[in-house]
Amino acid sequence: MDFTERTPIEAGFAPVFRERVAPELDRLEAERQALLATAKQRLGIVAAAWAVLSALAVWSGTGDVWVAPVVLALFAGVAGYFIWNSLARRWGGSLAAAVMPAVCDFLGDLSYDREARDRFPLDRAVALGLIDEHNRVSLQDRLEGRYRDTEFEVVEAHLRRRTRGGGEDDDTKETTVFKGLLFRISTPEPAPTPILIARDHGKLGNAIGSFFAEGFGRKMPKVEVDHPEFETHFELHAEDAAAARDYLPPAFLDNLLAIAREESDRAGDRAMKGMTAGFRRDSFYLALARDAEFLEMGGLTQPVADVAPEVHKVFHDIALVRRIIDRLHGDAPSV
Known part of the structure; x- marks a missing residue:
């Protein structure tokens, strides 16, 4: 996979991407798919638990039959949110660990x-x-x-x-x-x-x-x-x-x-x-x-083959820091 340099701050990064980031992409994609499968499995367990408990609540016939399913759905939604976010953050950390050292070494200091x-x-x-x-x-x-x-x-x-x-x-x-x-x-x-x-x-x-x-x-x-x-x-x-x-x-x-x-x-x-x-x-x-x-890089449902736009965003965010320092020095931004 190639990286196309778009902005001045990225100039010269293409060979670094090819040598340091690209060889990791197959491993990263396998990890992403495994985490995505785990997320789907755990969300399925939450959904199944909601269905069973809701059915039991309706079958028991106590109170308004729709109250318990709605309340349980709220709890299931919160649980699903934390499950997904936890695994998505774990995936983001793996992607950052592969990309950020190469970017930092390339830019220096x-x-x-x-x-x-x-x-x-x-x-x-x-x-x-x-x-x-x-x-x-x-x-x-x-x-x-x-x-x-x-x-x-x-x-x-x-x-x-x-x-x-x-x-x-x-x-x-x-x-x-x-x-x-x-x-x-x-x-x-x-x-x-x-x-x-x-x-x-x-x-x-x-x-x-x-x-x-x-x-x-x-x-x-x-x-x-x-x-x-x-x-x-x-x-x-x-x-x-x-x-x-x-x-x-x-x-x-x-x-x-x-x-x-x-x-x-x-x-x-x-x-x-x-x-x-x-x-x-x-x-x-x-x-x-x-x-x-x-x-922020990558989503749990986003294939690693689409990582190049994420790397562009990383450079864009780092350029923000450099533009601020340029202005503090009294100069027009150089990046």
Whole structure:
């Protein structure tokens, strides 16, 4: 199987694909088919159990005859969902293990960890005000490397807050705090003061946000900048206003707007509302809300022969990281 290079970041990968990825495809296809068969078998067992239990419930004749089958169907649906997702994720891990090392070695100065074992400095992002407090964390697909002599790490994150109600039922409620990509990118010069680039929620919303802010981000003084478009969408906070303005000239704010507008998979105001950023010491932190999955490859029902488009998507996602770093350097994206 051949790989056709489509974008600049892929240039030269075709022989690597032929030598390192293609020889694994038959083995991977056999594994996929085995996992798919296992999924079908387990889903069949769930369906059979639902049918038997529903029939027994109807035969017993207690209560409304349709209540038990419907309730059991809901339980069966949940069980089937977890069975399928578990095996699909196992398959995605196998495919990533075959593809990602070749991609990382080809690009150089890049490592990949599907399980995100090295985590991410979430406490710093919370303290700076990029993301709110949370007590449920799901991290995966972590990249760490260097591009243009700039160190970076990026991880896909799903952060949630679970709260327990105080009523008689003592119900729990879970809300999504953030879903998307979190970046930490080294800066050529340390920031002279902590800086937060927060969403603008209007005068009242900003005041409420500052009052209830977690960490020190929005509690820092608001900094006025001579950039009307930036002020329309974002609020700048810093301990030292003059130092922050010197550190973030108008051209840099233009690039931040371009990142929010063009690197999100959302459109219009949703894109602008999906970004927060900040500086602390020698690091730039970026939270970019996204709906699409990051570095996701293959589905359990998709033959391995169709893997080339999945590899193109991997390069596309890695190019996103490089485009952001290009813009932080003040240049037009090169990939």
